[in-house]
Amino acid sequence: MPEILFNLVPDLDDQRRDEVFSQVRALPGVTLVAPIKKDATSRLTRSFCFARVADGADLSEVAERLRAVDGIAHADLLPIRKLP
Amino acid sequence: MGPLFTHESIPAYHDDLLLISMNPSLPAPPAGMVADAVPAPGLAAVSFYERAGMIKRVTPIKAGRLRFESNNLIPPAGMVLDALQDSTTRPGERSATVLATSAHSDGGSRAINLLELERGANEQELRKALAQDPSIRAVSRVPIRYLTMPAAARSGGARTTRRTRNVAAPASDTPGGAVVAAAPPDVSLMWNLKMVRWFEAIALAGYREAKTIKVAVLDTGIDTDHPDLKPQIRSYSWDHPDIPKGTSAKDLIGHGTHVAGTIAATINNALGINGLCNCEIHAWKIFDDTPDLWDRGNGTAHFVYYVTPLLYLRALLDCLDSNMDVINLSIGGPAPLSSAEADAFSALIANNTTVVAAMGNDRWSGSPTSYPAATPGVIAVGATNVMDEITNFSNRGKHIAVTAPGDAIWSTLPTYAGQSRWGAIKGPDGNWQIGQPVPREINYDAWPGTSMAAPHISAAAAIYLANGGPRSPLAFREALTATVDKIAAMKGENFTPDYGYGRLNLEALIRRLQNSGAPGP
Numbered sequence: 001m002p003e004i005l006f007n008l009v010p011d012l013d014d015q016r017r018d019e020v021f022s023q024v025r026a027l028p029g030v031t032l033v034a035p036i037k038k039d040a041t042s043r044l045t046r047s048f049c050f051a052r053v054a055d056g057a058d059l060s061e062v063a064e065r066l067r068a069v070d071g072i073a074h075a076d077l078l079p080i081r082k083l084p
Numbered sequence: 085m086g087p088l089f090t091h092e093s094i095p096a097y098h099d100d101l102l103l104i105s106m107n108p109s110l111p112a113p114p115a116g117m118v119a120d121a122v123p124a125p126g127l128a129a130v131s132f133y134e135r136a137g138m139i140k141r142v143t144p145i146k147a148g149r150l151r152f153e154s155n156n157l158i159p160p161a162g163m164v165l166d167a168l169q170d171s172t173t174r175p176g177e178r179s180a181t182v183l184a185t186s187a188h189s190d191g192g193s194r195a196i197n198l199l200e201l202e203r204g205a206n207e208q209e210l211r212k213a214l215a216q217d218p219s220i221r222a223v224s225r226v227p228i229r230y231l232t233m234p235a236a237a238r239s240g241g242a243r244t245t246r247r248t249r250n251v252a253a254p255a256s257d258t259p260g261g262a263v264v265a266a267a268p269p270d271v272s273l274m275w276n277l278k279m280v281r282w283f284e285a286i287a288l289a290g291y292r293e294a295k296t297i298k299v300a301v302l303d304t305g306i307d308t309d310h311p312d313l314k315p316q317i318r319s320y321s322w323d324h325p326d327i328p329k330g331t332s333a334k335d336l337i338g339h340g341t342h343v344a345g346t347i348a349a350t351i352n353n354a355l356g357i358n359g360l361c362n363c364e365i366h367a368w369k370i371f372d373d374t375p376d377l378w379d380r381g382n383g384t385a386h387f388v389y390y391v392t393p394l395l396y397l398r399a400l401l402d403c404l405d406s407n408m409d410v411i412n413l414s415i416g417g418p419a420p421l422s423s424a425e426a427d428a429f430s431a432l433i434a435n436n437t438t439v440v441a442a443m444g445n446d447r448w449s450g451s452p453t454s455y456p457a458a459t460p461g462v463i464a465v466g467a468t469n470v471m472d473e474i475t476n477f478s479n480r481g482k483h484i485a486v487t488a489p490g491d492a493i494w495s496t497l498p499t500y501a502g503q504s505r506w507g508a509i510k511g512p513d514g515n516w517q518i519g520q521p522v523p524r525e526i527n528y529d530a531w532p533g534t535s536m537a538a539p540h541i542s543a544a545a546a547i548y549l550a551n552g553g554p555r556s557p558l559a560f561r562e563a564l565t566a567t568v569d570k571i572a573a574m575k576g577e578n579f580t581p582d583y584g585y586g587r588l589n590l591e592a593l594i595r596r597l598q599n600s601g602a603p604g605p
Contacts, residue, residue, distance in 0.1 A: 003394055005424040036394060037401045038326050044431055045401040048424060050394055078393030079419030080399045083304070083339055084454065084535050 001031065001052050004063050006075035007046040020071040021049075027059030027065050047073070102201070102211060106222055127180040127217060130210070139179050139201060164331035268494045268528040271358040275470050276489035280540060281591035282360060285547070288594055294361040294550035299347055299542055300408040302399045303340030303415070304389070305333065305369035307498035310341060310527075312356045313365070316348040321402060322369035327394050336373060336502040337389055338524045342531055345496030346539040347546070356528050357494050360543035360590070362548070368399035370415075375506050377516050385508035386514045391415055392582050400428040404435060411550055412542035413441040413462075416454035425456070438557040440465060442534035442540045444479040451479040453565075458483045463545075463561055466584060467491060467537035472571050474582045476516040478534050480578060484519045484584040485561060486568050488544075490537030492530045499527055544590055551594050552602025567592035 006024075008017060009066050024033045030054035040046040059077055066075035130139065201207055214223045277283060285291065300320070308317050322333050335341045344367060349359035374396070375387035396415075403411055411432065421429065432439055442465045444454035457464035458481065467478040467490020474480075475491045507519030545560050553560060568586030570578070579585050 003424065005393065005397060007424055007427060034326060036327070036398050037405070040401060041405045043602070044427075045405055048397060048401055048428070074423040074425055076422035078397065078422050078425060079417055079455070081391035081393075081396060081415045081417040081455075082388070084414065084416050084442050084533060 001055055002059055003050045003052050004059060004066060004075055005050050006066050006076070007073045008049060009071055009073045010043065010047065012047070012071055013028055016071060020065070020069060023069050024051050024066060024072075027051075027060065027062060029054050029062050051075075102214070103225055104214060104220055106220060127219065128213075130180045191428070206486065213597075217397060255455040268357050271352065274357065274494060276493055276540065277358060277360070279468075279470075279472065279489050280360075280544075280588045285590040285594050286603075288591065288598065290551075290595060290598060291383060292550045292552075293510065294363040294543075294546040296368060297363040297546040297549050298366055298407070298409045299363045299546050300354075300366045300368065300399075300403045300411040301340055301344045301347070301539075301542075302368045302370050302396065302411060302413055303335075303343050304337040304371045305335030305340045306344050306365070306367035307335050307496070307500070308333075308367075310345075310496050310499055312349045312353070312496050313341065313345055315350055316362060316365045317344075317367065318364040319366045320369075321367070321399065324395070324398055327398060329392055329395060330374055331369055331372045331392070331395065333369075334373075334500065334502065335369070335498045335566075336495045336503050336506055338370070338529075339414065339535065340367060340369065341498050342493075342495040342529070343412060343535060343539045347412065347543045349496055356496065359495075360540060361546050363410075363543070363546040363550075366403075366406070368395070368402065370399050376540075379508075379516060387506035387508055387518050389505070391417075397424060397428060400425075400432065403437065404428065404431055404463045407435070408432075408437050408441065409555065410438045410542050410545045412539050413439065413456055414533075414538045414561065416442060416444045416457055417582055418452045418454060421455055421459060426459075429459050429462065434559055436555045436557060438463065438542075438545045438560050440538050440545065442538040443467070443481065443484055445477040445535075447477050447479055447535055448473075451481055453481055453483070454479060461557060463541060463557070463564070464584070465490075465534060465536045465538040465541045466582065467532070468571070468583075468587050472587065473518065473573055475532065477532065478537070478582075480581040482581055484565055485586045486541060486586060486588060487582075488537040488540035488588045490534050490540075491532045493532070493536040494528060494530045495536070497525055497527055497529050501526060544588055545595060547590065548593060548597065551597050553597055563593060563596055564588070567596050 006007070008020060021033045024030055030051045031054050034050060035046060036048040036050055037045050040048075051062070051066060053059060063075045063077065066072055091581075175555060201210070211223050214220050271277070272283075305322060306313070306317060306319050306320055308314065320333070322331055344365050345357060345359055347359050348361055348363050348365050349357050351358045351362055370391050371389045372392045376390050377385060378388045379385040400411075429439065439456070439459075439462045441457040441459070441462050441464055442454075442466050443457050444452070445467075446452055456462050463485045464481075464483050466480070466484050466487040467475045468487045469475050469489075469491040474487065478487070478490065501523060503521035503523050505522050507522065508516040509519040511517040541564070544564065548560055548563060549555060565585035567589055568584075569589045569592075570576075570586045571583060574580050574583050574586065
């Protein structure tokens with residue numbers, strides 16, 4: 001299943017972060033929401049999160065909805081990288 | 085979605101060439117010896133093939149002048165080649181005689197011969213016969229320089245060849261003590277180390293080892309049991325319980341193990357090759373084990389491996405949290421950075437982590453800009469060859485910083501089997517299904533690619549830091565670009581889109597530090 005990466009706005013407290021996650025989880029097509037690095041040691045690295053999206057869902061549409069959530073700075077599909 | 089690095093598939097090896105390395109202890113051939121009189125099984129096979137009209141010629145090759153008959157030849161044993169045309173098989177002379185004579189006349193050093201076969205000859209069968217001959221030290225196929233996935237070996241089933249020189253791995257599948265495949269060169273002959281003046285750099289008075297410098301390799305994984313790498317591997321991250329992605333610990337592709345070896349294969353341990361430094365290697369596997377379909381839209385397809393975005397970003401964040409000194413990224417893609425990727429790079433560079441990336445290998449298709457190489461603050465590296473010229477695959481662009489050796493680079497490969505990609509076959513439903521693997525070599529191999537050039541610069545950054553360079557990507561870039569060699573093809577320019585500011589000169593880099601009175605780490 002594909003994922004969409006998003007960053008929380010800086011200085012979001014834990015309670016607000018949980019609220020954002022709940023909102024994202026409720027979006028159509030989203031099956032999982034989590035930080036990329038649960039054991040992150042800095043505020044910055046804690047802001048990186050992802051939403052796993054069901055196969056067949058319109059990724060662009062989900063990304064657009066993510067961007068509209070208050071508390072999310074930006075949301076993107078990570079471009080393809082491969083061996084040169 | 086198809087791959088964003090487009091490239092065509094070409095064979096990995098010439099099917100009409102073999103490199104034969106003779107044992108130096110072979111007694112002198114009797115005058116007028118004919119091949120029929122040669123009892124050794126390999127030379128007898130050569131004689132048999134010759135009678136069948138399947139051998140074009142044999143050319144003895146010696147260390148000597150810098151001259152290549154073909155850019156497709158990877159120098160055996162790391163030597164520069166001097167194909168002695170007057171020693172090539174003459175009319176009436178037997179190939180087996182040339183082989184035996186070369187072993188005797190080479191003064192005890194390794195005699196190497198290039199055997200050219202006629203079209204239709206069974207190269208594999210002859211190679212096996214030669215490998216059983218005690219007078220022959222090694223037989224190897226001749227790789228074609230290719231622009232696609234490194235080590236794309238011939239498709240059509242797994243091979244059983246093994247490379248064993250100085251490797252604590254199974255010796256050989258063949259009797260007779262010979263090995264089927266090329267051996268890495270003597271470390272004193274590694275052209276890439278010579279070219280960047282590595283030997284001179286480490287001999288400088290006051291030179292400091294990079295033992296405490298942390299270099300991250302975000303790649304296809306690493307073989308943590310490789311005897312030539314193991315001492316330097318401090319951590320390996322491939323399993324993230326919170327990001328289940330179906331990834332094993334194995335470096336199936338081998339690319340990450342190759343990159344890590346160039347940076348930090350154990351120096352002067354009598355095994356295989358030398359890396360450039362003995363820094364700490366921290367490896368992250370950022371590929372999962374499930375290949376993705378690459379439908380080229382022309383009736384052909386492959387299954388290839390792409391970077392797994394979550395694993396990649398997770399690794400970048402780990403590097404940030406663990407305060408890596410240097411990150412090597414021999415990966416790329418033409419799409420600009422996403423916001424998350426850009427945030428991660430900005431944070432890393434602000435944290436004074438030096439990030440090094442490969443320019444990409446698509447020169448033939450117009451050098452499309454590749455990211456993360458084109459990211460501000462990232463040091464983008466192109467690839468030069470043994471002639472000290474830009475390779476015919478290395479991307480050009482205004483964002484290139486420097487070049488480094490990136491062709492026929494010997495380095496470590498996993499000690500277990502793997503594959504660079506998979507074939508694809510049309511299933512009964514008309515959809516592509518996974519086909520045969522394209523196997524890679526094991527233990528060691530010489531690969532081309534800007535992926536192989538970048539780790540030279542990552543290692544240079546580690547050495548720079550160990551020798552007192554300030555922990556600043558900008559300071560390293562300035563020192564690096566101020567000390568590179570302005571190679572001839574730059575025609576006096578300070579910067580060109582092909583070479584950047586020039587080709588790495590490690591000795592000059594360290595001398596500059598020493599002359600500036602760097603305080604040390």
